[in-house]
Amino acid sequence: MAAVPGASAEAWWRRGWRGAVGWARVIGRVNPADDATRRRRRQVCAACPAARGTRKAHRLTVLTPASTCGVCRCQLLAKTRLADEACPEGKW
Ligand code: SF4
Numbered sequence: 290m291a292a293v294p295g296a297s298a299e300a301w302w303r304r305g306w307r308g309a310v311g312w313a314r315v316i317g318r319v320n321p322a323d324d325a326t327r328r329r330r331r332q333v334c335a336a337c338p339a340a341r342g343t344r345k346a347h348r349l350t351v352l353t354p355a356s357t358c359g360v361c362r363c364q365l366l367a368k369t370r371l372a373d374e375a376c377p378e379g380k381w
Pocket residue numbers: 333334335337338339340357358359360361375376377378379380381
């Protein structure tokens with residue numbers, strides 16, 4: 290994977306821990322974003338050049354379970370579901 294300008298140098302274990310906590314919050318439905326917010330965020334992330342692991346579907350770029358943000362390294366399907374998350378680039 291190519292380095293992304295501004296990418297976090299956060300330790301792998303800390304990223305893993307943060308990801309596990311994020312997914313636990315998604316599964317436990319802790320502070321979920323509403324459907325419209327989640328869809329809007331996912332559209333922005335899918336079009337973002339920092340997104341990794343996206344795929345093309347019918348001329349649209351969509352997020353997959355493997356999609357991550359190249360800046361904060363969060364898993365995008367989880368990040369976009371949590372109301373109190375924010376894009377590190379201020380896009381949503
Ligand atoms: S969270 Fe922000 S910087 Fe990361 S992929 Fe989504 S729009 Fe891009």
